[in-house]
Amino acid sequence: MDFAPLKVVVSGPVGAGKSTYIRTLSTTTVVETDEMATECIGKDLTTVALDFGTLHIDGFEVLLFGTPGQERFDFMWSVLCEGAAGLLLLVAAHRPGSFLKARHILEFITSQVPIPFLLAVTHTDQERVWELEEIADFFGLPVTDLLAVDARDRSACARMLHRLLERCLPTGRDEQSRVTA
């Protein structure tokens, strides 16, 4: 039984780990558009257009589309969100200064396309991090909407995606095929 590929958008502020997440999970060569960063952002490269990768999980082909994190590329959010089934919003636990930007991205995308989302909290291994409960409070979300994930850890990334897919397809794969049959 063939299912249409599911499009998942990976967004969030600079340095949250969007490009890393897609690189970690994709089983095909990723399209990445990182360029040398002019400003000091704590890393050398920054995404200017998109990241793209694919994988198979839970019987689905998933297409991962990553957005740039810099606000000046905000026009890419709506471009990349078209037709998306779900959203992973990555936020770095050690960068509370970026939470407001993250909330802005979340509100923008979910107002354009009301899709299920999860907050992926990265960098929880760093020093002076916010706890998941505190971050949930900041976003006004139940803590069940948040999950700690290291974007470099394949199984953690896959778990996160699995959790999101459960939300995208609450009835499950079999139910869905019965409905469309």
Add this chain to the structure above:
Amino acid sequence: MSLADRLQSTLNELRSALPDVRGCLIASADGMLIAQNVSSGDSNRMAAMVATSLGLGKRMCEAFGSGSLSETSVSGDAGQVFIYGAGSKGVLAVINAAGGNIGLLHLECRAAARKVAEILG
């Protein structure tokens, strides 16, 4: 002359050589505006968009076996935007109204892009 002045005069010369052009700007490869001579519109936003287009174009060239990107363009019914790589660090964009001599435009712009690449180092 400072770096910024040299880039600015490159743009100013380009506009006097191409009077029909509606504007031109130089951005860094990561979308920061470096210099501009545009008559209207948000040049910061244009700089980011131009870098997005160039960044994607570069990867398309790789994926399609077209070598390393030299330029890309976007056309609408009221004009075009021509985007030229300027070394590894920069990008030159020229906003053209519909019509005009595109051959001459490319000639001038490619020379300007080489100059920008040289200045940016």
